[in-house]
Amino acid sequence: MSTQIAPWIILFSPLVAAVLIFLIGRFSKTLSAGLAILSAATGCFLSWWLFRQTEVAPQLALEWLNFGPELTITIGITLDHLSKVMLLVVTTISTLVFIYSTGYMRDEEGYTRFFAGLSLFLFSMLGIVLADNFVMMFIFWELVGVSSYILIGHYYSKDSAADAGKQAFIVNRIGDFGFMLGILLLWSATGTVAFSGLLSAIPGFQGAPVYLTVACVLVFMGTVGKSAQMPLHVWLPNSMEGPTPVSSLLHAATMVAAGVYMLARIFPILEVVPDAREIIAWVGGITCFGAALMATQQNDIKRILAYSTISQLGYMVLGIGVAPTSSEAMFHLFTHACFKCLLFLAAGSVMIAMHHETDMWHMGGLRKKTPVTMICFIAGMLALSGCPFTSGYFSKDLIIEWAVVKTPFLGWLAAAAAGLTAFYIFREFFVVFFGKARSEHAEHAHEQPVSMLVPMLILAVPALFAGLPMIQEQFFTLSHPDANAVPHLLHPFLYAMFFGGAGLATLLYFKAEKDPVSIPLFANRLYIDDVYFWFVNKIQGGGSIALSWADRWVVDLVIVQVPSKLTWACGFALRFLQIGSIQAYAFFFGVGVVGLLYILLSK
Amino acid sequence: MPTLAHYLLVSGLLFSLGLAGVLLRRNILIIFMGLELMLNAANLSLVAFSRFNLLPNGLPNYNAQVLVFFIITVAAAEVAVGLAIIVALFRAKQTTHVEDLNTLKF
Numbered sequence: 109m110s111t112q113i114a115p116w117i118i119l120f121s122p123l124v125a126a127v128l129i130f131l132i133g134r135f136s137k138t139l140s141a142g143l144a145i146l147s148a149a150t151g152c153f154l155s156w157w158l159f160r161q162t163e164v165a166p167q168l169a170l171e172w173l174n175f176g177p178e179l180t181i182t183i184g185i186t187l188d189h190l191s192k193v194m195l196l197v198v199t200t201i202s203t204l205v206f207i208y209s210t211g212y213m214r215d216e217e218g219y220t221r222f223f224a225g226l227s228l229f230l231f232s233m234l235g236i237v238l239a240d241n242f243v244m245m246f247i248f249w250e251l252v253g254v255s256s257y258i259l260i261g262h263y264y265s266k267d268s269a270a271d272a273g274k275q276a277f278i279v280n281r282i283g284d285f286g287f288m289l290g291i292l293l294l295w296s297a298t299g300t301v302a303f304s305g306l307l308s309a310i311p312g313f314q315g316a317p318v319y320l321t322v323a324c325v326l327v328f329m330g331t332v333g334k335s336a337q338m339p340l341h342v343w344l345p346n347s348m349e350g351p352t353p354v355s356s357l358l359h360a361a362t363m364v365a366a367g368v369y370m371l372a373r374i375f376p377i378l379e380v381v382p383d384a385r386e387i388i389a390w391v392g393g394i395t396c397f398g399a400a401l402m403a404t405q406q407n408d409i410k411r412i413l414a415y416s417t418i419s420q421l422g423y424m425v426l427g428i429g430v431a432p433t434s435s436e437a438m439f440h441l442f443t444h445a446c447f448k449c450l451l452f453l454a455a456g457s458v459m460i461a462m463h464h465e466t467d468m469w470h471m472g473g474l475r476k477k478t479p480v481t482m483i484c485f486i487a488g489m490l491a492l493s494g495c496p497f498t499s500g501y502f503s504k505d506l507i508i509e510w511a512v513v514k515t516p517f518l519g520w521l522a523a524a525a526a527g528l529t530a531f532y533i534f535r536e537f538f539v540v541f542f543g544k545a546r547s548e549h550a551e552h553a554h555e556q557p558v559s560m561l562v563p564m565l566i567l568a569v570p571a572l573f574a575g576l577p578m579i580q581e582q583f584f585t586l587s588h589p590d591a592n593a594v595p596h597l598l599h600p601f602l603y604a605m606f607f608g609g610a611g612l613a614t615l616l617y618f619k620a621e622k623d624p625v626s627i628p629l630f631a632n633r634l635y636i637d638d639v640y641f642w643f644v645n646k647i648q649g650g651g652s653i654a655l656s657w658a659d660r661w662v663v664d665l666v667i668v669q670v671p672s673k674l675t676w677a678c679g680f681a682l683r684f685l686q687i688g689s690i691q692a693y694a695f696f697f698g699v700g701v702v703g704l705l706y707i708l709l710s711k
Numbered sequence: 712m713p714t715l716a717h718y719l720l721v722s723g724l725l726f727s728l729g730l731a732g733v734l735l736r737r738n739i740l741i742i743f744m745g746l747e748l749m750l751n752a753a754n755l756s757l758v759a760f761s762r763f764n765l766l767p768n769g770l771p772n773y774n775a776q777v778l779v780f781f782i783i784t785v786a787a788a789e790v791a792v793g794l795a796i797i798v799a800l801f802r803a804k805q806t807t808h809v810e811d812l813n814t815l816k817f
Contacts, residue, residue, distance in 0.1 A: 687813075
């Protein structure tokens with residue numbers, strides 16, 4: 109095995125699995141699940157093997173389109189430290205989620221379709237990770253969109269699921285449009301779309317700095333769509349309509365991570381355009397705070413986690429905006445992938461125990477019924493809320509430190525969001541696992557099979573410990589801001605935030621029968637969804653009505669109906685000549701010939 | 712000695728007879744014969760033109776006569792097809808009168 113071949117095997121084994129599952133999977137459920145898990149496990153094994161290789165041979169690239177010296181597009185592999193770490197995250201998380209899915213989906217319809225979708229999804233994500241140029245990345249970027257559409261709309265007979273899939277696809281399209289424009293601008297600035305070429309060409313770019321800023325912000329729009337940053341975050345909570353393993357995969361290792369990974373990939377370009385990074389930092393900071401606010405008032409067990417994901421992605425984007433390297437954001441992506449995946453799997457386990465009830469006010473008292481799930485949930489919760497010495501504590505605090513140093517306002521905003529994070533996740537925890545059972549299902553809940561518990565227990569380990577310095581330095585080279593530059597208040601403030609948020613949630617929600625707090629602004633998601641609804645309904649709907657009027661009265665009537673009726677009228681008039689007498693026809697014919705001759709000869 | 716005008720006169724008469732037959736007779740076979748008569752009127756005038764428009768070397772212009780042979784050949788083929796259609800029509804309708812063949816109308 110060489111380091112040239114291994115990435116291709118990692119990339120294509122899920123695709124092969126997806127095709128095989130489509131072809132032969134319907135004969136056996138075990139076979140389709142087995143194929144998917146085998147392909148993911150192969151990728152996982154090879155990724156770890158590749159990660160251990162210090163020497164990497166130059167990668168092969170296939171010339172795909174050649175438009176002359178101006179533009180050559182290759183299908184090739186980038187294998188550097190960044191993509192190796194990302195490969196580890198993606199393949200490892202996917203393998204665990206695939207195994208979990210065999211348990212979660214055991215009684216569901218479309219079992220084989222689901223595993224084929226998962227494999228296709230993994231293939232698309234690996235394509236983004238391994239792409240060596242923007243065009244190839246864009247292709248896989250869109251493939252991720254398509255496969256997420258398939259998976260979110262898995263229960264396609266349910267209207268809400270079909271709509272959610274459509275929404276995810278359409279909202280992503282808006283971001284992708286900007287992404288594509290950004291790619292084209294960067295290409296016209298440098299004449300290349302390959303990352304290696306771009307990275308060497310951009311620092312020497314001679315044109316106006318605002319050109320690069322615009323290009324980078326447009327590329328960042330791709331991230332805004334895919335990584336669900338404000339204001340394009342609305343699709344992500346709705347994507348909860350998909351089966352929980354999909355949410356878990358979508359929100360941890362794939363799809364939403366793609367946006368951050370892409371920013372990390374082009375980080376050397378962003379370094380020379382400080383204005384673009386400023387914008388990125390602000391979007392990230394506002395998202396991480398705004399989404400945390402919305403999460404505090406949700407009642408759906410998965411939606412809280414969805415807003416939490418948006419908020420955590422905000423931290424990563426903020427990290428890209430303020431930190432001196434991309435490692436800090438990638439570090440948070442890495443730890444977040446572990447604990448958020450864990451939280452989703454735990455939530456899925458609760459949902460199965462509750463017969464697909466997702467309103468957490470119908471749960472309660474599950475700590476005795478599902479103890480293993482609760483332990484896993486606690487591990488994920490502590491990491492997410494930044495409990496000292498868990499993985500989230502290290503990665504989140506590092507980003508906040510840099511933010512405080514670079515842009516104090518955003519830094520303190522992110523620190524406050526950390527308090528909200530602790531509050532909303534402890535709220536969810538207490539409402540789900542403590543208090544009395546508030547419904548029939550909650551009283552008869554039971555623990556889940558081993559295939560679901562084992563992946564959760566495995567994930568609990570990195571969720572708690574992946575941030576420890578001796579582990580993190582295996583994967584990342586992190587830089588910390590100068591200790592004197594960081595305000596001395598910051599760390600006490602962060603501890604206060606964690607304990608304050610967790611304590612307040614304990615106070616309010618321990619044994620709460622119904623929500624003692626009601627803030628409509630947050631419960632209604634800052635009314636952003638309503639603004640979109642109003643816009644689509646009124647503005648776009650009004651435009652559609654005008655266009656429909658034009659279509660009906662201009663196109664249909666003037667352009668189509670008038671000539672059609674005119675032709676019909678002529679035909680109707682001429683019909684009376686059809687009198688059924690052959691000799692009359694001969695006579696008309698003769699008169700016609702004579703008339704024609706007269707016209708021709710009289711000149 | 713008959714001149715070109717005589718031939719054209721005869722040809723015109725034949726054509727008119729044919730046309731009158733087509734327009735006025737009711738039996739489809741007679742109409743068909745009228746058609747053939749019109750074709751032969753055209754043939755006659757072509758041959759007459761050929762005979763009376765001598766080329767500078769004193770020979771008639773044979774192009775017209777070749778065209779006549781074409782017309783005869785095509786007419787023979789047309790008669791074969793036409794009669795076949797009439798036979799088929801008779802079998803279907805038990806009539807050869809055009810007044811009875813008037814279903815194709817508005």
